[in-house]
Amino acid sequence: MTPEQYQRVTDIFNQVLESPPDKQLDLLAALCAGDETLRHEVESLLRVHPSAQSFIEEPFQPSALEDLPTEHGALQTQSFFHLDTGQQARGTSVSDRYVVERELGRGGNGVVYLARDQQLHGRLVVVKVLLEAQQSTPLAQRMFESESEALARISHPGVVTVLDRGRLLSGQSYFVMEYVRGETLRALMQRRTLSLAEVSSVVAQIGRALGAAHREGVYHRDLKPENVMLEDLGDDALHVKLIDFGIAKVANSAMSNNMPEGLVGTLPYMAPEQVLSTGCSPATDIYALGVIAYELLAGERPYKPAQSTLRDAIRSLTTMQRAGFGDRLRARRPDLDEEVENVLRKALAYEAADRYPTAEAFVGAFIQALEISAQQEAVARAVEEEPTISLSNLPLAGEESDRLATDSETPSGLTSETSSPLPSAREQRLEQVILVGIALLLLFGAGGSVIWWWNSPPKATATVGTAGTPRLASAPSPASSVLTCDIELVAPGNPSESAGFLKPEEVVPTGKDIVFHLTPRQTGFLYLFAPTNGQLTAFRMPDEPSPADYPVVFPKNASIGLARTAVTNFTVVLSTAKLAAFEGLRSGQPLSPAQQRELATLVERQALQTQVATEGTQRQVRAAPGTDPIVFQAVVKH
CATH class of the missing domain: 1.10.10 (Arc Repressor Mutant, subunit A)
Structure with missing residues (x-):
């Protein structure tokens, strides 16, 4: 030049x-x-x-230009098709069935309209029509037809559904998709920062949708927040729908045999093999999902390539991809556990073979890492909310000690003459605060472990506080048993085929599922919650209170299947009255964001008031008299 x-x-x-x-x-x-x-x-x-x-942000699409050499010397330049101005289409009928309301947007190959299906009572649909200027271009025609084929192959609630296809009188191809009412993930990200629970849910839903596409031989190749719709279903939850499969790779398709293999995609989300045009696989989409997950957490993408020419940007990006993003994520988000960085490093590995084998595998590891971060964040909040000890907030001498002495039961086998004098209310409160402080120090010193008491060897007389504080067997405790928990190993889906009970430190063996045996020592409503498929779900929602000493088996006629190489944190709540926050929630139903916050508040406020003693395979949950509701968490390794 x-x-x-x-x-x-x-x-x-x-x-x-x-x-x-x-x-x-x-x-x-x-x-x-x-x-x-x-x-x-x-x-x-x-x-x-x-x-x-x-x-x-526009995806690259094929053209005949070839002037960008790469490390392999085989990269073809792909430029996007430019948009036409078009004409007003309102009121136009497509195949005498779909009446156009308005234009939604235009892409490289087609124009997208919002329309009403006159054969289905005016139902809103989306009609995508091949641009007239591209009608005579074989490559554009193949790409357009390939998109409808990709959508027709996939049947999953997280992927937009194709409903119809055909040709206009002019010869232009069109296809019809469901209309998704809502906003893009990009629009939401620009409005606010997502919570860890929301990030976990969104990434999990995208991963499951990608998994469904990959099983049908469809690779999106242009996954980015703009192509993730969040459907508005009238609740507070985020419901993901993947859209725009315009440059998707469809395996074993006669239509896509001649599809381009050059530089296709949107540069910031393209995997190294996509940038260098060396292939496409599920790992290509997993890389893009990793970039989205990173961006949701950090508020920026992992790499910022040079901003001079496209040639320099590509070379800069591939260099950065090879080097990795280092420790930048935790520098921006020190509240995240280092395992989150490790998971994202694997998802963004330079070599496709070094990434997760499936989208589901990445999602499982990512959710597990975020759960650790969320629990550490909850503990940190509990520390910040601990009241300061001063003379002003300590009870006056004798103010509570008389009441406590009246309410306390004399230990069995001891008379009032032989029993030790009760500590004063001030001494009890000081002791409680000191023990909680020691517990939190030990917890942080241990690297923030969330396995808690499960990691200690089972001893008949050893007890461990919920926060991880070991208590000596010789130390008397005012807490009494309020609930027992046994976890039975069974054949998948067949609870009658027992393989014994799971010890607290054991990992669930491959090929086994679990069944919970919960026995409350007092009458109350017994709840069970746990994350499943990336969402916090109600496993048991009681209609009636469970009587004291009556064992409740859950599930009744089935078993809980667990993903491999993960941990699941089950939350058990025993309440004397029904919890209004969860009214109307049914077993197997995901919790809304408001309900997730309510449960998190319960855990933060109540879990530190319980102790768990392990006796062989049984967990004995203990709490002081008057504790309501009673909350404890059981971590199951599998």
Whole structure:
């Protein structure tokens, strides 16, 4: 390029960059005046400039340009097709069935309309029509048809459904999809920061949808927050729908045999093999999901390549991908456990073979790591909320000691003459605060372990506090047994085929599921919660209170299946009255964000008031008289 040409490119680049985003394409076309080489050079700058998001966020699609050598010397340049202005289509009928309401947007190959299906009582649908200018382009036609094939192959609630397809009288192809009412994940991210529970739910749902697509031989290749819809179903939950399979790779498809294998995708979310055009596999989409997960947690992408030319951006990105993102995530989010970084490093590994084998495997590891972070965050909040000890908030001498002495039961086998005098209320409170402080110090010193009492060897007389504080067997405790918990090993789906009971420190063997045996020592409503498929779910919702000393087996006629290489934290709640926050929730139903917050509050407030003693395979849950509700957490390793 001559100095004069370079100056011309720079001038046009600056003019386009300073114009409003919705005017940039028209201005670029006018300034280049049909000079495709000039236009291509300007586009290469705009795509990687942070202020030109309409360019850098556009997916690359095939063209005939070939001027970007890479490490393998085989990368073909792919430029996106530019948008037409189009005409007002409101009221137009597609195949005498779909009446267009308005245009929703345009892409490289097609224009997307919101329409009403006149054969289904005016139901809203989305109609995508091949652009007339692309009708005579074989590659554009194949890509358009491939998208409808990809959607038709996948049957999953997390992927938008294709409903119909056909051709207009003009010969243009079209297909019809379900209309998803809501907003994109990108729009939500721009409005606010997601909580750890929301990040876990969104990533899990995307992962399950990808898993369904991969099982059908469909690889999205353009996964990014803009292509993740959050469907509004009238509740507070985030419901994921994957959209825009316009450049998806469909295996074993005659239509896609001649599909492009060059630079296709959106650069910041492209895996190394995608950037270098060396192949496509489930690992390619897993990489993009890893970038999204990182971005949801950190508020930025893991890599920021050079912003000069497209050629330099690609070279810069591949160099960064090979080096990895280091410790930048925890530098921005010190509240996260280091295991979160480890999981994301594996998902973003440079070599596809080093990533997780399936999207579900990545999701399982990611959720487990976030659970550890969430529990550490809960403990940290509990420390911050611990009241300061001062003379002003200690009870006056004798104010509570008389009541405590009246309410306390004399230990069996001891008379009032032989029993030790009760400590004063002030001494009891000081002792409790000191024990909690020691417990939290030990917990943090142990690296924030959340396995708690499960990690200690089972001894008939050893007890461990919920926060992890060991208590000496010789030390008397005012707590009494309020609940026992046994976890039985059974054949999957067949609770009658028992394999004994699980010891607290044991890992559930491969090929076994579990059944909970819960026996309350007092009448009350017994709840069981646990995360499943990335969402916090109600495993047991009582209609009636369970009587004292009556064992409750859950599930009744089935068993709880557990994913491999993970831990599951079950939360058990025993309450004298029904918990209003969970009214109407049924077994197997995910908790809403409000209900998740309510349960987290219960755990934070009540779990430290319980102790768990292990006697062989049985967990004895103990709490002081008057504790209500009683909350304890059972970590099952598997």
